[in-house]
Amino acid sequence: MLIQLAIMGVLAAMLPLAVVWVSSDTNKYRKLVWVTVFLTIDLIMFGAFTRLTDSGLGCPDWPGCYGHANPVQAHAHISAAEAAMPEGPVTVMKAWIEMVHRYLAMGVGVLIIAMMVIAWRMWLKSKRTEHAFSPWLPTFLLGFVCLQGAFGAWTVTLKLQPVIVTTHLLLGMGLLMLLAWLGTRQVVHPPVSPRAVSIRVPAAVALGLLFTQIALGGWVSTNYAALACLDFPLCHGQVVPQMDFENGFTLWRHLGKTADGEFLPFPALTAIHWVHRMFALVVVAYVGWLAFRVRKITGLERAGTWLLVAVGVQFLTGMSTVFLKWPLALAVVHNGGAAVLVLLLTMLNFLARIPSQAAPNRATTRLSAA
Structure with missing residues (x-):
C-alpha cells in the first residue's frame, strides 16, 4: 500500500513538474x-472543501483508505460502512474527496523534495556562494511538510478534534508563507524607496494578525459555528449576545463536546463565531490602513493595491457567507482569500527588506541565464 501511495504522490507531482520542464522561463x-x-x-482550498463537505473521515484510517491505496480497492469496506450508517461520515464520494486531498498533499511533498535536491545541487555547484540557491530553507520545508502530514494523520485518528484540525490549517498556511518567501527571493525586483524600511514592523504585525484571524476562522469551521449568528452586523439582534467563552475556547476537547464530555452549548458556538467576526474588523482595518500606506511608497504601489483589493474581497465574502447561509463554494473561496492574503503579506514583508536581498537575486538571474 505504501508503495502505491508513493506512486500516487509522484503522479500528482508529474503535471506541475511537466509545466516547469516545458516552461520558457530560463530559471x-x-x-x-x-x-x-x-x-x-x-491544496489549502481543497482541504477546506474536504472539511466543509464533512469528508475528513471519508477514509477513517491513515495514510490509506481501509488499508488500501485508493477507494476503488476499498469499495467493499466503504459500501458496508455506508449501508450501516447512510448519514454517516463514510460514503464513496467522501472517500474520494479525502483521498484526492491526500494525493495532492503528497504531490506537494514530492515537489518540495525536488526543490531541495535542486537547491543543494546548485548551491554546491556555485561553491556555496549563491544565496538564492541556499538549500537551508528548502530542507526546512521538507521537515515542515512532514510535520503537516503528521497533523493530517492525527486529524483522522483523533476524529476531527478541533484543535488538531485548526493546527493542521495553520501549518498549511505556514507552509504557504515559507514557500512564498522562497519564491519572492528568486525574483529580480524593481528599485524600492528607502521609505520601505518604515513598514517592516507594520507588515510583520499585519501577518501576525492575519494568522490569528485564520486560527479563529479555523476554530469556527472545525466547531461548525459558521451559522451560529445568522444576522450582520448584529448577532441574534444584539451587539453582544449571550456567549459561553469558557466552553467555546477550551482547546483540548472532542468535536461537539465540552471538556467534561457534555454536548457543547449553543452560546459556546455563538462565542466562537462572534470573536472571529469582531477580530475580522480589526484585521480589515489594520491591513487596509497598511495597504494605503504601502501605495505611497515608490516601488510598492502595486503591492499596496493588490493587498487593498484582496482584503476588501475577503471582507465581502465573509459577510456574504452569513447572508447566504454559508454556501459551500463561497466558503471555499473565503478560505482561498485567506491564503491569498498570506501570500501577499509575505511578499510585502520580503519587499520591505529588499535592499539586502536585491544583489543575490540579480546574481541568480545571471547564473540561470548562463
Missing part, C-alpha cells in the same frame, strides 16, 4: 517554487 528552479506555491494554495 527552472524559480518556476518550480512558484508552481509549488500555486499548488499549495489549491
Whole structure:
C-alpha cells in the first residue's frame, strides 16, 4: 500500500513538474517554487472543501483508505460502512474527496523534495556562494511538510478534534508563507524607496494578525459555528449576545463536546463565531490602513493595491457567507482569500527588506541565464 501511495504522490507531482520542464522561463528552479506555491494554495482550498463537505473521515484510517491505496480497492469496506450508517461520515464520494486531498498533499511533498535536491545541487555547484540557491530553507520545508502530514494523520485518528484540525490549517498556511518567501527571493525586483524600511514592523504585525484571524476562522469551521449568528452586523439582534467563552475556547476537547464530555452549548458556538467576526474588523482595518500606506511608497504601489483589493474581497465574502447561509463554494473561496492574503503579506514583508536581498537575486538571474 505504501508503495502505491508513493506512486500516487509522484503522479500528482508529474503535471506541475511537466509545466516547469516545458516552461520558457530560463530559471527552472524559480518556476518550480512558484508552481509549488500555486499548488499549495489549491491544496489549502481543497482541504477546506474536504472539511466543509464533512469528508475528513471519508477514509477513517491513515495514510490509506481501509488499508488500501485508493477507494476503488476499498469499495467493499466503504459500501458496508455506508449501508450501516447512510448519514454517516463514510460514503464513496467522501472517500474520494479525502483521498484526492491526500494525493495532492503528497504531490506537494514530492515537489518540495525536488526543490531541495535542486537547491543543494546548485548551491554546491556555485561553491556555496549563491544565496538564492541556499538549500537551508528548502530542507526546512521538507521537515515542515512532514510535520503537516503528521497533523493530517492525527486529524483522522483523533476524529476531527478541533484543535488538531485548526493546527493542521495553520501549518498549511505556514507552509504557504515559507514557500512564498522562497519564491519572492528568486525574483529580480524593481528599485524600492528607502521609505520601505518604515513598514517592516507594520507588515510583520499585519501577518501576525492575519494568522490569528485564520486560527479563529479555523476554530469556527472545525466547531461548525459558521451559522451560529445568522444576522450582520448584529448577532441574534444584539451587539453582544449571550456567549459561553469558557466552553467555546477550551482547546483540548472532542468535536461537539465540552471538556467534561457534555454536548457543547449553543452560546459556546455563538462565542466562537462572534470573536472571529469582531477580530475580522480589526484585521480589515489594520491591513487596509497598511495597504494605503504601502501605495505611497515608490516601488510598492502595486503591492499596496493588490493587498487593498484582496482584503476588501475577503471582507465581502465573509459577510456574504452569513447572508447566504454559508454556501459551500463561497466558503471555499473565503478560505482561498485567506491564503491569498498570506501570500501577499509575505511578499510585502520580503519587499520591505529588499535592499539586502536585491544583489543575490540579480546574481541568480545571471547564473540561470548562463
